[in-house]
Amino acid sequence: MIEVQNVSKEFTLHNQGGAVLRVMEGASLTVAKGECVALTGASGAGKSTLMRMIWGNYRTDHGMIRVGDAQISGAEPRRIIALRRSTLGYVSQFLRVVPRVPTVRVVAEPLLALGVAEEEAEARAAALLTRLNIGENLWGLSPTTFSGGEQQRVNIARGFIHPYPALLLDEPTASLDAANRETVMRLIEEAKMRGAAILGIFHDEAARERLCDRQVDVAGFVPGRAA
Numbered sequence: 001m002i003e004v005q006n007v008s009k010e011f012t013l014h015n016q017g018g019a020v021l022r023v024m025e026g027a028s029l030t031v032a033k034g035e036c037v038a039l040t041g042a043s044g045a046g047k048s049t050l051m052r053m054i055w056g057n058y059r060t061d062h063g064m065i066r067v068g069d070a071q072i073s074g075a076e077p078r079r080i081i082a083l084r085r086s087t088l089g090y091v092s093q094f095l096r097v098v099p100r101v102p103t104v105r106v107v108a109e110p111l112l113a114l115g116v117a118e119e120e121a122e123a124r125a126a127a128l129l130t131r132l133n134i135g136e137n138l139w140g141l142s143p144t145t146f147s148g149g150e151q152q153r154v155n156i157a158r159g160f161i162h163p164y165p166a167l168l169l170d171e172p173t174a175s176l177d178a179a180n181r182e183t184v185m186r187l188i189e190e191a192k193m194r195g196a197a198i199l200g201i202f203h204d205e206a207a208r209e210r211l212c213d214r215q216v217d218v219a220g221f222v223p224g225r226a227a
């Protein structure tokens with residue numbers, strides 16, 4: 001479902017005399033339907049960079065990335081936007097939202113974009129927010145002033161509201177208490193059971209052990225150290 005083949009990446013720092021930083025070489029991995037794969041490796045090894053290339057935010061210099069039938073590498077932005085709407089979900093570490101949009105709407109938005117009726121989309125958002133312990137008194141407020149853990153749970157609700165066939169998760173359990181962490185792990189297990197292909201960064205070792213079928217160490221993709 002997610003396929004990365006011989007991908008390389010370098011950054012040119014235009015504001016620093018055009019210095020070129022080679023960060024990745026020969027990156028290859030696959031994630032099948034119903035599988036959860038953990039990206040591991042030391043800080044700075046390139047985990048987030050690889051996730052952002054799959055998400056289509058960072059350009060792929062060489063190699064090929066596919067999600068389902070769609071090619072990400074070299075794709076036009078409108079194709080990537082369409083793929084994100086229907087097929088590829090992403091729970092980043094930080095919530096980025098338009099100010100003043102109520103939380104229930106922030107969570108329902110991916111469904112509205114797919115044409116689900118407003119009433120149904122908001123009912124499904126409310127059910128997921130309840131499951132994630134976001135009190136009903138907060139649903140009508142913008143999440144911009146919420147606590148770190150509350151914002152993370154809103155982000156998770158938004159990422160799990162639609163049954164995306166492929167999911168990228170960046171530290172989904174990072175700032176959560178035990179009960180909410182358990183809820184999030186159950187959501188991930190349910191997504192696997194319905195056949196989602198999941199690629200995640202989990203510094204939470206116990207979560208990684210419980211959820212992931214395999215680990216891919218990005219240290220093997222650091223230039224000069226490629227296997």
Ligand SMILES: Nc1ncnc2c1ncn2[C@@H]1O[C@H](COP(=O)(O)OP(=O)(O)OP(=O)(O)O)[C@@H](O)[C@H]1O
Binds near residue numbers: 021041043049
């Ligand atoms: N936008 C960017 N411009 C320039 N260099 C970047 C950019 N994004 C990442 N890098 C560089 O790429 C390398 C890999 O960074 P990346 O954030 O992917 O590592 P990581 O494994 O996710 O680290 P961490 O676990 O600390 O989040 C680092 O040397 C970083 O400085």
